[in-house]
Structure formats: C-alpha cells, structure tokens
Amino acid sequence: MSLSLLATTPISSSLSSKTPLHQTPKRVPTTSLRANNTITCEQKQNVGPSQSIDRRNVLLGLGGLYGATATIGNQANAESGGPIQPPDLSKCHLASDDETGEQVNCCPPYSTAEVHEFKLPQGPLRHRKAAHLLTPEEIEKYNAAVAKMKQLDPKDPWHFMQQATIHCTYCNGAFDQKDHEGKLLQVHGSWLFLPWHRMYLHFWERILGTLIDDPTFAIPYWNWDNPNAMTMPGFYTDKSSYPFIYNDNRNHDHYKALMDLGYKLGDPNPRPDQYPEVKLNNLRKVYNMYKETLGKPRLFMGAPITAGETTKEGAGALENMHNLPHQWVGPVEKPYHDMGNFYTAARDTIFFGHHANIDRMWEIYSIMRGHKLEFESKDWLDSSFLFYDENRKVVKVKISDVLNIENLGYTYTSEVNAWRDVRKRYKKERLGRKRSAKEHVQLLPVSEFGTEPRPLKEPIRILVQRPKTSRSKQEKEDDLEVLVIDDIEYEHGQHSSFDVFISKPIEGLAGPDYGEHAGHFNRLPHFHIKKEHHSERKAQLELGITNLLDDIDAETSDNLVVTLVPKQGKVTIGGVFIELQESDL
Ligand code: C2O
Numbered sequence: 001m002s003l004s005l006l007a008t009t010p011i012s013s014s015l016s017s018k019t020p021l022h023q024t025p026k027r028v029p030t031t032s033l034r035a036n037n038t039i040t041c042e043q044k045q046n047v048g049p050s051q052s053i054d055r056r057n058v059l060l061g062l063g064g065l066y067g068a069t070a071t072i073g074n075q076a077n078a079e080s081g082g083p084i085q086p087p088d089l090s091k092c093h094l095a096s097d098d099e100t101g102e103q104v105n106c107c108p109p110y111s112t113a114e115v116h117e118f119k120l121p122q123g124p125l126r127h128r129k130a131a132h133l134l135t136p137e138e139i140e141k142y143n144a145a146v147a148k149m150k151q152l153d154p155k156d157p158w159h160f161m162q163q164a165t166i167h168c169t170y171c172n173g174a175f176d177q178k179d180h181e182g183k184l185l186q187v188h189g190s191w192l193f194l195p196w197h198r199m200y201l202h203f204w205e206r207i208l209g210t211l212i213d214d215p216t217f218a219i220p221y222w223n224w225d226n227p228n229a230m231t232m233p234g235f236y237t238d239k240s241s242y243p244f245i246y247n248d249n250r251n252h253d254h255y256k257a258l259m260d261l262g263y264k265l266g267d268p269n270p271r272p273d274q275y276p277e278v279k280l281n282n283l284r285k286v287y288n289m290y291k292e293t294l295g296k297p298r299l300f301m302g303a304p305i306t307a308g309e310t311t312k313e314g315a316g317a318l319e320n321m322h323n324l325p326h327q328w329v330g331p332v333e334k335p336y337h338d339m340g341n342f343y344t345a346a347r348d349t350i351f352f353g354h355h356a357n358i359d360r361m362w363e364i365y366s367i368m369r370g371h372k373l374e375f376e377s378k379d380w381l382d383s384s385f386l387f388y389d390e391n392r393k394v395v396k397v398k399i400s401d402v403l404n405i406e407n408l409g410y411t412y413t414s415e416v417n418a419w420r421d422v423r424k425r426y427k428k429e430r431l432g433r434k435r436s437a438k439e440h441v442q443l444l445p446v447s448e449f450g451t452e453p454r455p456l457k458e459p460i461r462i463l464v465q466r467p468k469t470s471r472s473k474q475e476k477e478d479d480l481e482v483l484v485i486d487d488i489e490y491e492h493g494q495h496s497s498f499d500v501f502i503s504k505p506i507e508g509l510a511g512p513d514y515g516e517h518a519g520h521f522n523r524l525p526h527f528h529i530k531k532e533h534h535s536e537r538k539a540q541l542e543l544g545i546t547n548l549l550d551d552i553d554a555e556t557s558d559n560l561v562v563t564l565v566p567k568q569g570k571v572t573i574g575g576v577f578i579e580l581q582e583s584d585l
Contacts, residue, residue, distance in 0.1 A: 109156075118397040131236070167346040203390065205219045221357040236349065249337055250330060254328060289317045299480070323522040382400065483542070497569065
C-alpha cells in the first residue's frame with residue numbers, strides 16, 4: 001500500500017496500486033463522491049463463496065507463539081453459521097440497561113407488521129455536509145425537521161423516541177437471534193457495526209425529509225477528524241436558537257472544549273496552549289487507523305460474526321475510536337445517559353452527527369481501497385435487519401443493499417482529510433526529538449506475558465516475540481503485522497478502556513517511556529450477547545503495527561516491548577501475541 005494512496009482526498013477515486021490478476025468482486029465502481037445520478041440501481045455483487053482466511057494456517061507456519069487454539073477468533077461452532085437473520089418481531093422481550101441494572105422496554109411498536117423487501121430509493125442525491133459548515137438556514141431546517149419528529153404521537157414509529165429506541169433494540173438485547181434462542185441480536189463489536197448504523201441513519205434521514213416534505217434533506221456530520229471541528233459543533237449546544245436539536249444530558253464542561261481522542265472520564269480539558277499537540281495526536285490516531293488497516297478490513301470494520309455464534313467480540317479500529325466521542329459527549333457521572341450508554345445514545349441528535357461521520361469515514365476507507373469489497377462472505381453480505389421506513393412499511397435490508405451510498409441516495413461533501421499528511425509533521429515534531437547523548441536513560445527489565453490471565457490494574461509491560469524480522473517491502477505489503485490482545489474480559493455496565501504502546505527493546509530491556517501509541521480498547525456500557533449476564537463472550541483487540549514499526553525503526557528487532565496502560569474499568573487480559581495476516585489488496 002503506497003503512501004500516495006493515503007494522500008487522496010475523499011472526492012477522488014483512487015485505485016489500488018496493485019492490479020489484481022483476476023477480477024476481484026468489487027462494489028459498484030463509484031467514480032466520485034459527488035453527484036452522479038447515472039449510476040444504475042442494479043447492484044451487481046457477483047459474489048463468490050465464503051473466503052474467510054484461515055488464520056490458523058497463517059499462525060501455524062510461524063511456530064505457535066501464544067498457543068494456536070487461542071488465536072482463532074471466529075471459527076463457527078457446529079450448529080451455528082450463516083448470515084444473521086432479521087428478528088421475529090412477535091418475539092420481542094425486555095432488554096436490559098446493565099449500567100443501572102434496569103429491565104427496559106425497547107420493543108418496536110409494529111410486532112405484527114408485514115415485512116417487505118427493501119428497494120433502493122429514487123429521487124435526488126442528498127448531500128450530507130459538515131455540521132460546523134452549515135448555514136443558519138440549513139441548521140434551521142434541521143431543527144424544524146427534528147421538531148416535527150418530536151411532535152408526533154409518541155407511539156408513532158417515526159417519533160423521535162421510537163427512533164432512538166431502535167438503538168436499544170439492537171444493542172441491549174430486545175430480540176434473540178432468529179432460531180438461536182438465548183443468543184441476543186447485537187450489532188456492535190463485529191463486522192455488523194458499520195452497515196447496521198448506515199441503515200439506521202438512512203431511515204432516520206429519509207423520515208425527517210418526508211416530515212418536512214424535502215427530498216433533498218440530508219443530515220449533517222460532525223467532522224471531528226478535522227482540527228476545525230474537534231469541538232461540538234455550535235448548534236448542538238445552542239439551546240435557545242435550536243431547542244429541538246439541543247439535548248441537555250451531556251457533559252456541559254465539554255461544550256466549548258477541544259476533544260482529545262485519548263480522553264478518559266474526568267480528565268481536565270486541554271488548555272489552549274496544548275491545542276496544537278492534542279490536534280496533532282488526534283490526527284495521527286486517525287491517520288494510523290487507516291494506514292494500518294487498509295489491507296485487512298476486519299481490523300477496521302470488526303471481526304466476523306455469523307448466526308448463533310458466540311465467539312470473541314472483535315470491534316474494529318473505527319468502532320473502538322467511535323466510542324470515545326460517545327463517552328466525551330455523555331455525562332461524566334452515572335448514569336451515563338444519553339450518549340455515554342448504548343441504551344440511550346440515540347436520544348441525542350449529536351449521535352446522528354457522530355455516526356454520519358463514522359459512516360463517512362467508512363466511505364473514505366472504501367475509496368482508499370478502490371471500492372474493493374471488504375468481505376466477500378455471504379455471511380456478511382446477506383446478514384439482514386428490519387427497519388420501519390419513510391413509507392411506513394417494515395422493510396428487510398441486507399448488508400449488500402447498503403454498500404454503495406450513492407445507490408442509497410446520498411453522498412458526503414468533500415472536505416479535505418486533515419490527517420492525510422500528518423505523518424511527516426508527526427515524525428518531525430515528535431519522533432524527531434532525539435535524546436541528548438548525556439541524558440541518563442534508565443532501562444528496565446521486561447519479561448514475557450506468561451500463560452495466565454492478568455488483571456490490568458497498573459501498566460503491564462511485556463516483551464513480545466515477532467513472527468518474522470527484517471521483512472522486505474513486498475513482505476510487508478503481502479502480510480500485515482498484527483498485535484493481538486486476546487481474551488479481554490471487562491465489566492459490561494461500565495466504561496472500560498486501556499491504551500497500547502509499543503517500543504523497541506534496548507538490548508532486551510525496556511526504555512524509560514512507553515513508546516509509541518499503537519491503539520486503544522474502549523467500551524461503553526453496555527454490550528449484551530447472551531441472556532445470562534455473566535457469560536458474555538470475551539473480546540479481542542487486533543492492531544496493525546506494520547507502519548508503526550517503520551516509524552520507530554524496529555523492523556530488525558526480534559521482540560517488541562508492549563505496554564498496556566489501564567484507563568477505565570476492571571479489565572483482565574488473557575494473552576498478547578503478534579501474528580501475520582494476509583493483506584487482501
Ligand atoms: Cu450503535 Cu455509536 O453506537
């Protein structure tokens with residue numbers, strides 16, 4: 001993956017530097033993110049059989065680092081498999097808010113509705129714009145649309161609260177998976193995350209447009225990956241001018257503050273003199289996320305899940321990152337309602353601005369990959385969900401229906417990606433600071449993780465063996481080097497997070513600081529998989545580190561020093577290892 005590919009702005013359609021020998025299935029070739037009404041509504045998928053890579057093969061060739069069985073994240077068990085099916089509407093039950101311990105009713109008000117097939121919408125292309133750049137007229141229109149939604153009959157499926165409750169339905173366990181009793185339908189922590197939220201936003205936007213009779217109506221996105229928008233866009237916090245967009249259940253201390261993507265609950269706001277550094281670090285996190293995951297969609301999008309499966313929860317890098325603004329907007333004290341808890345998150349209009357940005361970031365990822373399909377598996381493409389649409393029908397939507405946003409009738413305005421050339425700046429400003437020769441550096445002994453799970457109460461510093469050293473440029477393009485933090489256990493009613501840093505050992509010893517930030521694990525309350533609360537599946541965090549190792553000149557090291565730094569919640573780590581994963585580009 002060449003760096004020039006990363007340097008493209010979202011409007012240009014870049015292609016992979018490697019031309020595949022055979023025609024790989026692609027999404028409909030979109031020529032640009034701009035208006036283009038000539039694209040046919042027929043979406044050719046041309047999908048082959050499930051082709052998930054057997055990670056065991058990759059690992060066994062390396063001489064088993066952590067124990068082969070522990071590294072296979074997603075093998076299906078005997079009676080499970082296949083795409084996730086839409087729920088049986090008549091079998092909705094109480095969901096739970098584990099943060100408060102309450103049982104909550106998140107059932108949709110259409111338990112007997114007839115289910116229709118989803119059809120792609122017709123009509124003009126809608127342009128989603130950056131929230132901080134909306135004109136007063138556009139904000140006014142948005143406020144008016146939300147006002148109509150809030151003034152409907154509370155039992156109307158279009159009502160604002162009914163719409164907000166859909167998020168609880170699919171996250172807090174209002175339905176068992178069809179034909180898999182006891183296994184709850186959950187759209188977070190896997191490859192369902194991005195497509196499900198795209199569907200959710202689509203219908204929210206269509207309904208708002210219908211309510212104000214404007215087929216061009218598009219929701220704004222909170223462009224927080226841009227240094228000019230790392231604060232809450234003003235209209236979300238302007239109660240007197242936009243009372244219907246406004247929501248009070250938030251951390252009011254953050255109304256004018258700069259968001260640090262390294263935030264944990266209770267951290268003080270950055271001071272103005274720290275802004276340049278916070279912005280640079282934020283941009284670098286976004287840049288690294290793209291750079292380290294382009295060749296391996298599961299790292300960006302999340303790990304596979306199939307019907308009935310109870311394997312490890314594996315949120316991708318974008319979902320992990322997305323949890324932070326949730327937490328940062330939400331109240332600092334319990335209960336973390338609204339944005340800080342999945343049960344209530346969509347009661348705040350900023351949820352939709354935040355998720356439109358997440359959706360846009362997925363679209364940018366897709367453009368960077370030349371629109372190569374992220375997963376060819378039918379288990380992904382045919383997974384489907386039910387939504388109540390803008391024509392007052394319940395429709396069944398498949399993931400393959402929503403992979404082309406222009407076919408769905410919308411696009412994003414083309415803001416330049418502020419993070420696209422941050423690497424040079426970061427290298428110069430941060431990594432370039434050499435220690436002076438006289439500086440006394442104290443080195444610390446460091447050992448391997450061991451075989452027992454370890455509670456993450458204080459920083460854990462360990463030596464981790466690499467599968468291969470001194471990899472050539474070609475080898476790095478063929479296989480991504482991935483750091484796996486395995487069998488993570490955490491409490492589901494709380495915020496849980498930790499940071500991961502990497503450094504190069506100095507003659508087998510660890511240097512005085514943690515090294516470079518490689519990624520983070522971050523979870524909100526709450527995350528339901530099974531009805532019995534205490535047997536939730538464990539989580540796994542996979543972080544691409546190929547480029548990071550170049551940045552710290554560690555390509556020739558046999559081992560790396562990995563430091564896990566606890567931030568929030570009670571977390572236990574099962575193991576840490578490094579493996580190679582084949583790139584699909
Ligand atoms: Cu369904 Cu931002 O989460």
